[in-house]
Amino acid sequence: MMLPPQLAPWSAWLSLLPLDLVAPLGQMLLRLQPLVGRMAGVAASADDIPAGVGSIARRGPYERMLLSEWGVLDAAPDEFIRRAAAHELLFSAPEPQVQRRARVCVALFDAGPEQLGEPRLVQMALFILLARRAQLDGASFEWGILQTPGPLHADCDQPALERLMNARTVARVGSAERDGWNRCLAQVDLLADVWQIDGPGAGVLHRMTARASIEQPLLDERLQVTITQQGRARQLMLDLPDPASAVRLMRHPGNARLDKMRDRIGGHDTPSLKHAPIFSLGGHSVVTARADGGSLHFQVSDVAREGYIAPRRQRRPKKGSVIGLTAVGSTVSCSKNRVWFNQFHGAFHARECPLPPPEQFTTPRGTGQRLPTFHMNTHDTGGRIFVLDAVGRLVCWSAVSTADANTVFEVIATGVVGVVQTGDTLVWARIKDSCTTLECYRDGAVSPREAFVFSGLSTRVLFGDIGSSKEPRSWRIAAAIKETTWLLGQGKEQCNVEIDDGATVIGVTRSEPADWAELALLVLDPSRRCVELRGETQRRVVLTTTAPIAQVTLDPASDRFCWILSGTHELFVRHLHDEQALLHVIPDGVPDAP
Incomplete structure (x- = not known):
């Protein structure tokens, strides 16, 4: 191992x-x-019985003086006398026998x-x-x-x-x-x-x-x-x-393997049904909120695995109510007049600052609501935390380092209808002058830049796989232009997709794992028991369940999606184009669902 x-x-x-x-x-x-620490004990001490000549000392009888010193006496008598007066002459000495x-x-x-x-x-x-x-x-x-x-x-x-x-x-x-x-x-x-x-x-x-x-x-x-x-x-x-x-460690320390791929966790670690899970960049882990304000962080392997991998747990912050959760489990909490940044690394480690006034930052109504939160941190520019507030304002807190207590707050954009982070880039869509404008911020830049503008108003914009592309026209996007009509586009490719009344759009991808496949929406039907890919000409059912689905999340970069079942609170992760589950979490004490 x-x-x-x-x-x-x-x-x-x-x-x-x-x-x-x-x-x-x-x-x-x-x-x-x-x-x-280390063991305390008695250090090695010298024995009175010499074990042989193997040491050199600056004192001793002249019959043990080294031959080199006799040579100094013959060649430079004055130097010999000086060395003798300064106790610099060298003598052979017995090597003590060390006993422990x-x-x-x-x-x-x-x-x-x-x-x-x-x-x-x-x-x-x-x-x-x-x-x-x-x-x-x-x-x-x-x-x-x-x-x-x-x-x-x-x-x-x-x-x-x-x-x-x-x-x-x-x-x-x-x-x-x-x-x-x-x-x-x-x-x-x-x-x-x-x-x-x-x-x-x-x-x-x-x-x-x-x-x-x-x-x-x-x-x-x-x-x-x-x-x-x-x-x-x-x-x-x-x-x-x-x-x-x-339990497995205490009962069977060396024999505690699980035959099933499913992970069972304690009842107090039950995923919350109010908040959608969040994939990390690349889809290699998923974070889900707990009802008590904490979070669970699960690793997701590339293939279906055997055995149990415990989640990393984050307890609810000691101060304030949680209003934001990042893709790695860090949280932003606030009270009536303070903001706390919890479990962040870099410049925002254990940082707090005053809460901005309501005209600059609007917190969610009621307890338990979460705002989209993103974190960027580099050695050159320090750290930045972006939050999309309850009225569509994209705001940013920035700090230089942990040694600098100064925290700068600014409003980046208003009228924001969609935001996503990929690597060192944050991309968002905003309504400006009766147009939908795409803007982006790259880590290290002084200010955001306008990336792309298309006419018409959008009530919601979703981003697909952006990758490392710096050309905005190559980005995959989906914009809600009517209540049941979505505009999908990437480069020169463009189409309209109709969805059912009451259905929920989860994300935008392609109907097949190939560049030639048509653009498609991942949609949760009104009954919340069926997830399908819906393109302009094709429809394909991806998932059906007997229990209603409470939350669904799509990671467009890896085409993995995660869902939580109502009632049982079970959490699943799998690939869109493969029915084998990569992760299945069952809260302890909750019966299995079909």
């Missing part, structure tokens, strides 16, 4: 896991490793009721970290369960890890168990590094060099881990893997 370089030190344990469980456990290892005491790391785990459930995952991570740390320092690793005093276990392989996970009990550690371990530890080397891993409020052993306390806060989904070494306590709020991965 090929692991990321940062996880290579623990490959002996991570390679035992299914590939989809490596990432969640690896993240815990990376977060905990700085708190664990045998060292051992002992870890004792609490398997009682306070440590059942998610705290066991932290115990698993600490088991791996301490075992690897002992190997690096040439020490042995031994472990035991606090509830069962007795001989220590010397193995640290997969069976040992499974025994640790299976050592669950309803008994708490009492004085009898502590006395038993105190007697056992009295026979262990005095230089042993002894770790006690339990919950808060537990009794302390007589011999203990470090303690890891694992606690589940009442109002937080994270675990609080406190590690105390040498009188100093360090605390960490640790994010947990998704519930499905956590």
